[in-house]
Each structure stands twice: as C-alpha cells, then as structure tokens.
Amino acid sequence: MAIEHEYRTGLFAVGIELDGEGWHPAAWRRAGHEPARLLESRTLKERVAAAENAGFTFATFDDSLAPPAQGPGGRLDATTRAAFVAATTSTLGLVPVVAATYAEPFHISSQLATLDYASRGRAGWLVTDEPRAARAWGREPRVLEPEIRRERTDSVEVARRLWDSWEDDAVVRDYATGRFLNRDKLHYADFIGETFSVKGPAIVPRPPQGQVVVFGDVTTGSDRLDVAVVTAPTVPAALDAARRARATGVPRVVIDLRVTLDTPAATAAERLAGAAVPTSGSVTNGVSTDASGESESEVRLSFSGSAAELVAVLTELATEADGVRLHPAVLDEDLPVLARFVLPALLRSGLAHRPVPGSTLRANLGLSRPANRYVKEATR
Template identity: 70%
Template sequence: MSIERMGSESEVRKSLFALGIELDGEGYHPGAWRRADHEPERLLGAQVLRARVAAAENAGFTFASFDDSITPSATAIGGRIDAVTRAGFVAAGTSTLGLVPVVAATYAEPFHISSQLSSLDYASRGRAGWLAADDPGSARTWGAAPRVGDDEVRRERVDSIEVARRLWDSWEDDAVVRDYAAGKFLNRDRLHHVDFIGETFSVKGPSIVPRPPQGQVVVFGYDTAGSGIDVALVSGATVAETLAAVRHAREAGVPRVLVDLTVALDIPGASASERLAELDADTVADHTARLHFSGSTGDLTALLTELSAHADGVRLHLAVIDEDLPALAHYVLPALLRAGIAHRPVPGSTLRANLRLPRPANRYAKELTR
C-alpha cells in the first residue's frame, strides 16, 4: 500500500500522530476467540482486561477504546461488560493511557451520560474520552419508540453531545471551595442551569458532578459536519476513500482526524493471510467498513508513517488481540517512536494534552461579574 504525499503540513501531522487501539472482545474478527490465549469464559474476567490494557499502555498507545452496545452482537461470540464500567475499572491501574468507552447517545439519558464520563475523568485523572455512537436497535430495551430515519438519530446524538458539554460547564472550575474553617464547601454562584430544550428531551441542570479535570471530556465520533466532536474517526474501503474522508473531516472543521484501520499481522509460525484463512473458514469478517491491512510489521510501519502525513493518528482494530498486540508492541510502535512519528504519553498528562487539544473555557464563567 502506498500513499502519495500531499500538502505542506506533513511534519505538523507527524508531531500530532496519536496511536489508538480498540480493546473490546477478542478482536475485530468474529472468530478471534478461537485463537485467544485464554478460555472463552475468561473474557469477562478482570485479569484479561487488566493485562491487555497494561500491554497497550506499556507499548506507548495514546488511548484505548472499548466498544459497546446494549444489544448482543449478530456475529461475535461472547458477552461484554458495560464500556464505562470497564474503563473505570482500569483507570486507577493506568497512568498514561486515554480511556475512551463507547456510550450510545440514542435513548440513553444525556444527564447520566455526562455524569458517568465526568466521574471517569476524575478516576483516570484527566484521561477520559467518549466515543458518541448510535444504537438505534436498542429502543425496545429502553422502552422507547424507535427513532425514524438517520436524520432523527443524528439529531438526538448531536443534542446529547451539546447538553453533555453544557453540563460539564455547569460547574465552574472554582465552584468547589473546601473552606473547612468557614464550613463552606461550594460557591453556589459558580453553578449554572443549562436550560437545554431539544427535540426529544430537555435538561435543566446543573450537573451533580463538578467540572471534569479536562474541562470537557474528549468527544470522539464518526459524523463530522456540525456534530460537535473533538476527534473524527474516519475510514474507507480503499486508501483513496480514506484520504477523501480525512479531507472531508478537516473541511468540516473537526479539530483532530484519526483513521480507523483493521490490522492482521504476520506472527511467528503463521502469516497474516494464513491466520485470516483459518479464521474465515468458520465466519468471514467484513472489512468493507474500514481500511484493511494484512501483512508484515515492517509494511504496517511504512503505512502508518505515510498516513502520518495526512491524519492526526490512527485507531487500530486487531484481528486477534492476543496475537497482534504483542507484534505491535515489539516491532511497530518502537519503530514509530524511534522515528519520532509518534510520542509516548507522559505520566500525568491528560488525553486532551496528548491529542494537542486545548482545555476549553467555561461557557458560563463570563456571565458573572468577578
């Protein structure tokens, strides 16, 4: 795979290049459980999750995402625990890895979503993200009427992101006082009603959780124009389609654009093609939604180096996490770090800082006379 370089911003892109990894399940391939390093029932155990998160952090990844849905997968075998719960569980045991759970904005109450994510940001000391997704098939689970059409689903998601941002700002940074001598712990003048009225819900506010350490949790998403996200995850069936998606997201004004990429690597004893053939013998994986790579670690390093001239980073979906993650950790990430393409997150830094996103000003602070 080769990509023609374009533009004069390639060096800037390299300095921003973030490395993300999806850690849900056993891998993107529905048959990945057949090649996992553990028995299937251990997938929901704490040890497997902790080990994978630790391996991703030690390798130098910028963030890990955790997919989720309230409805069962149509292809993958196994179950999952709520994504925010998983991210919160590993928060205290990590120090640099951003934690980005999927939380569907369809039907779920945005007040509760914002509170959960604020709490995750505190638990992780400023490393929380939110992949705002749609889960329109879950209407019956929530006891709600199904949304009609993509426009209605999108409207609810955009409204949910907006009200979450307002709720994060509903506490100013100095709202918590902690004046034990005076018995004063909260400055009520620094709390604000958000008074949001959308098409499907309204929220008065303020939040029940103080403003997150990052000011606002980093919002990831697939939609671009007018969606209110900080980071767009884009891809395409081909390199040309992927680069077009990157350009489209930049033109829409999204601050950061990352490429979603599925990966199957050559490992000792088996090539990527052999591994995929074995996995596909039972259930064939659908690669059409994302750019797909299969081959050697050296060729993947070259592809990521080329992508760094165009995008602000990648999120990797591995065929089999237990097999592909060690290959990434031993060969691909060290090469990118040595070349200065990527940078290992610094302990104590926030996810916003690692993505070169500024800490947002509080929208309500200017309303008061200081």
C-alpha cells in the same frame, strides 16, 4: 501540505480497540484463554497494561445493549470497564463507547466526568447511535437518520453544557466557615430539545480536562467534536475522508483501520485463510476492503501483512490524519506484534510520541483545555 505535516509530527495518535477478542468473527477460537475468561478482570487489566506499555495514546472499549454479533459470551458496560482500569494506568487515554440515542445525557455526562476524575484527566467518549437496542428501552427502532443524528447531536451538546455548569473554582472547601461551594459558580444548562430537556447543573464538578474528549462521526457536528473518526474502504478514500473531515473545522481526525499481522507462527494470509472467513474487495500492498458483517457504509480500511508494511501504511495515513484507531483481528495474537515492532518503529521515527505520565488525554492529542462557556458569557 508540508507545513501541516510538520505540525502533526510527533502528535500522531495511535489508538486501539480492546473490546472482545478482536474484530474477526473467529477471534474467540484463537484467544489465549478459555472463553469464560473474557469477562474476568485479569484479562482486561492484562490487555490494558500491554497497550499502555506499548505506547498507545488511547484505547476504546466498544459497547452495546445488544449481545455481541460474533462469538460466544457477552460484555460488561464500557464505562465501567474504563473506570475499573483507571487507577491501574497512568498514560493511556480511556475512551468508552456510549450510545447517545437512547441513554440519558445527564447520566452520560456524570459517568464520563467521574471517569475523568478517576483517570486524572484521561477520559474520552466515543459517541455512537444504537438503533438495534431500541426495544430494550421500550422504543421502536428509528429508521430516519436525521432524527437519530439530531438526538445524538443534542446529547453531546447537553453533556458539554453540563461539564461547564460548574466553574473550575466552584468548590471552595473553606473548613473554617463550613462553606464548601460557591453557588454563584454553578450554572443551569437550560437545554430544551425536540425529544428531551435538561435543566442542570451537573452533580459532578467540572472534569479535570474541562471537557471530556469527544470522539465521533463528523455528522455529529464539528463544533461538538474534538476528534472525528472516519471510515473508508481504501487508503486513497481514507485520506480523502480525512481531508473532508478536517475541512469542517474539527480539531483532530483519526482513521479506523483493521489489522491482521504476520506473527512468528503464521503469516497474516495464513491466519485469515485458517479462520475460514474470506475477505471481499481488492487487495493492494496489503490493504484491502473487508465487509465481514458490516453494511456498505460501515466498511473499514483493512490491512494484512507484516509489521514493516503496516508502519509504511500508517506513515502514509499520517500525511492527512492526526492518528488511527487500530482494530486487531485477534487481540492475543496481533497486540504483541504491535507492541514489539509497530509502535517502537513509529516512536523511533518521531511520527508518534509516547504519552507522558501525568498528562491529560487532551494534551497527548495536542488539544488545549477549553475555557468554561459560562465564564465567558459572564464577562461579556
């Protein structure tokens, strides 16, 4: 255990979810702007800039074809939002949520590869399912989990094959001869599944990272994920879930954690009480279960308390996990506290590190750039 913890020291990744106004159902009432400003580009840029300046490793952008379950308004496509801020950021990993069950995997792979180019190697993909939006695609909702899981797994496999379908030196750019592409360096994906098939090759050259960093549930398959995202209702359960995920062979494991922090204006308890939405479950050292609108299988670890107490919880989680993804209750209230007190404390202790300008998301997560599978096959 001591050796594993020493290996992860300095590579503990701290991510943040930046969709909407926060996880709390009443977050929109406490936002620092009018509801109409949520979809303005200025709001997105300000929040992304605040997260990057604070030293977060990556930011995720939730998405769904269905309308938001909490608060008024809507949302813009997650990949579009990530691409919009790609040029205005230099260190923050940009990880849109993209449902794999009903979207075309060829298009997903192209969009994410393009995002990796726009961000100079800082793109990720949080792969999810979206049964609620099935009717928007003219299909009935799926009820069989094995079928949903298979489509999700197949979509990730296709995307990975397409990212490799161009070798790194496939683009020639020989202006003297007018030759710009080596066709021998392009490969067919040749995927045939139960619900779709993809021939390839991709229409976008291999991403700067070789493979966009794939986040997701461990059921997607450890051989297809770079980072497993685990959820659990308590700290011991989260630590156990991280151990089990790591045992599958997935390279990195992060834990989802909802946070409600003390602010200069009110304590976390006062903020939750004032929002009039009670939490359920037991409370131990500021950590509790929270089930506001989530099914039992989706309950996330939830923290409420001071910045110092949160740092202690994160330090404990770091003994088994490679990082966390924080879900602030109210972005406009919790993000400033995270930026002023939590991230600096983690950086000073050496537990976390500030992403280096010019580095890729893979490098900041301690992941190597993968070799192209087709090059390996050709040299056998």
